[in-house]
Amino acid sequence: MLADLLQFDFLRHTFLTGLLVGIIAPLLGAFLVVRRLSLLADALSHVTLAGISFGLLLEKMMLLPFLNPLYSGMAFSVIGAILIEKLRHIYKGYQEIGIPIILSGGVGLSVIFIALANGFNNDLFNYLFGSVSAVSQQDFWTIVGMATLIIFVIRIFYKELLTLSFDEEHATVSGIHSKRIHFLFIVLTALVIAVSIRIVGVLLVSALMTLPVASAMRISHSFKQTVILSIVFAEIAVIVGLISGYYLSIPPGGTIVVVAIIILLVSISVKRFSYILSKEG
Amino acid sequence: MQDSVIRLENIDFSYGERPILKNVNLEIKRGMFMGLVGPNGGGKTTLIKIILGLLKPDNGSIYLLNQPMSEFKDWNRIGFVSQKANSFNKGFPATVFEVVAMGLTAKIGYFKFFKKQHKEKVLEAIRSVGMEKYIHRNIGDLSGGQQQRVFIARALVSDPELLILDEPTVGIDYQNVDRFYKLLYELNAKNDLTLLLVTHDTGVMTEYATNVACLNRTLHFHGDSEEYTALTTEQLSKIYGHPVQAIIHDHD
Numbered sequence: 001m002l003a004d005l006l007q008f009d010f011l012r013h014t015f016l017t018g019l020l021v022g023i024i025a026p027l028l029g030a031f032l033v034v035r036r037l038s039l040l041a042d043a044l045s046h047v048t049l050a051g052i053s054f055g056l057l058l059e060k061m062m063l064l065p066f067l068n069p070l071y072s073g074m075a076f077s078v079i080g081a082i083l084i085e086k087l088r089h090i091y092k093g094y095q096e097i098g099i100p101i102i103l104s105g106g107v108g109l110s111v112i113f114i115a116l117a118n119g120f121n122n123d124l125f126n127y128l129f130g131s132v133s134a135v136s137q138q139d140f141w142t143i144v145g146m147a148t149l150i151i152f153v154i155r156i157f158y159k160e161l162l163t164l165s166f167d168e169e170h171a172t173v174s175g176i177h178s179k180r181i182h183f184l185f186i187v188l189t190a191l192v193i194a195v196s197i198r199i200v201g202v203l204l205v206s207a208l209m210t211l212p213v214a215s216a217m218r219i220s221h222s223f224k225q226t227v228i229l230s231i232v233f234a235e236i237a238v239i240v241g242l243i244s245g246y247y248l249s250i251p252p253g254g255t256i257v258v259v260a261i262i263i264l265l266v267s268i269s270v271k272r273f274s275y276i277l278s279k280e281g
Numbered sequence: 282m283q284d285s286v287i288r289l290e291n292i293d294f295s296y297g298e299r300p301i302l303k304n305v306n307l308e309i310k311r312g313m314f315m316g317l318v319g320p321n322g323g324g325k326t327t328l329i330k331i332i333l334g335l336l337k338p339d340n341g342s343i344y345l346l347n348q349p350m351s352e353f354k355d356w357n358r359i360g361f362v363s364q365k366a367n368s369f370n371k372g373f374p375a376t377v378f379e380v381v382a383m384g385l386t387a388k389i390g391y392f393k394f395f396k397k398q399h400k401e402k403v404l405e406a407i408r409s410v411g412m413e414k415y416i417h418r419n420i421g422d423l424s425g426g427q428q429q430r431v432f433i434a435r436a437l438v439s440d441p442e443l444l445i446l447d448e449p450t451v452g453i454d455y456q457n458v459d460r461f462y463k464l465l466y467e468l469n470a471k472n473d474l475t476l477l478l479v480t481h482d483t484g485v486m487t488e489y490a491t492n493v494a495c496l497n498r499t500l501h502f503h504g505d506s507e508e509y510t511a512l513t514t515e516q517l518s519k520i521y522g523h524p525v526q527a528i529i530h531d532h533d
Contacts, residue, residue, distance in 0.1 A: 223376075
């Protein structure tokens with residue numbers, strides 16, 4: 001693959017995009033997991049699918065041939081995130097009710113758009129399960145821009161995001177604008193999902209946001225350590241997954257997630273093992 | 282004249298049709314250790330939430346550090362410790378250091394980073410509650426009493442002038458509760474920190490608090506702790522609306 005990597009632009013794009021996604025997905029995922037909002041990623045990825053199929057439909061109808069489905073995906077994802085927040089306010093005390101509503105809404109819309117376009121075959125398959133060849137030059141630069149922005153914003157608001165994640169009441173009482181910070185967080189999550197979909201696909205994007213974090217949490221003590229370790233784990237999953245996917249002609253979403261699950265199993269057994277050792281010692 | 286840290290005037294509050302607080306007047310002056318007692322459902326936590334700006338009263342005015350609530354912005358001058366030892370996510374991957382550092386987030390402010398001088402402040406706060414051996418331990422691995430001390434450190438790290446504690450000892454075993462109150466007593470006596478403590482433990486009032494307020498819908502008693510000790514069982518029962526036994530802990 002190394003030789004191919006140098007030779008083919010699209011492979012290089014895919015690989016670099018994969019590395020970027022390996023940073024931003026677990027970075028945001030760490031906050032999602034500790035706030036018990038992992039399922040939010042699933043709902044938003046399905047809304048993104050609706051946005052992508054909408055973009056593909058427009059493309060196919062030649063209405064807006066220059067509209068990249070990645071953009072409509074991002075737009076739908078952000079709108080979906082805002083709607084989940086609205087539902088959270090309407091149904092106080094049922095914090096998670098927005099998630100199934102938006103998830104099913106996303107799938108429903110996707111089905112309608114796909115039917116209207118009489119199916120998209122290959123393209124859609126790539127969006128569902130990821131692809132090693134789908135990252136165009138335009139996608140690549142969009143993703144580089146978005147990833148840089150996301151990392152920058154998280155660096156700036158790291159302490160507020162962490163304080164809010166740990167204890168919302170304390171954050172509010174100490175004078176942090178909890179609602180605005182939470183909103184920022186939700187929008188960032190929506191963007192990360194839209195950006196990550198090119199590599200891992202709609203159905204598996206939440207896995208890349210949660211599995212490495214779940215693995216890291218088992219063995220780290222601090223939040224910072226959790227973030228760093230989960231990025232390391234995600235990068236391993238992305239690199240191994242992309243290379244094996246390429247050689248085995250399997251969509252990389254599948255291979256990346258399987259590698260991430262293997263890492264999770266290893267981290268669980270390492271923790272058990274060290275626990276047993278410390279008991280005997 | 283001592284300056285006023287909290288002043289509540291004619292506070293009314295109701296959840297829908299159900300009145301919770303009626304005409305509550307309370308003043309806490311700098312340096313006081315005020316114990317707030319009263320029966321369950323008497324409105325203690327509601328009153329705290331009103332003081333913290335989490336709930337708006339139907340009527341009345343609130344002054345914090347001599348400023349009206351509507352103009353008050355200096356939230357980092359007030360520390361708050363809730364019953365969190367029971368309710369936070371115990372699996373949260375954060376160390377004692379990280380949790381205490383969160384107490385500085387608002388004070389440092391947006392677009393600014395945690396620096397070396399902040400680190401010193403955090404270590405100092407951890408030492409002041411005697412948790413320096415546990416700096417790198419996960420918060421979820423500590424006992425309830427230790428966690429609560431960490432939360433006090435988180436409240437103290439921003440150098441507040443007033444510390445509000447809402448039943449901080451729920452779920453902590455008896456020996457640790459005693460240590461916990463001694464710590465509060467020292468903070469009040471040595472560091473001149475004003476304290477407002479909500480508690481069920483009426484024994485604390487007589488031993489550590491300088492002032493006591495009894496709340497059941499409205500304030501039934503408001504005075505120094507010696508006057509409170511002098512209350513007869515009959516008077517107490519009247520405040521609580523049901524018979525109570527005045528229990529005085531003997532710690533020696």
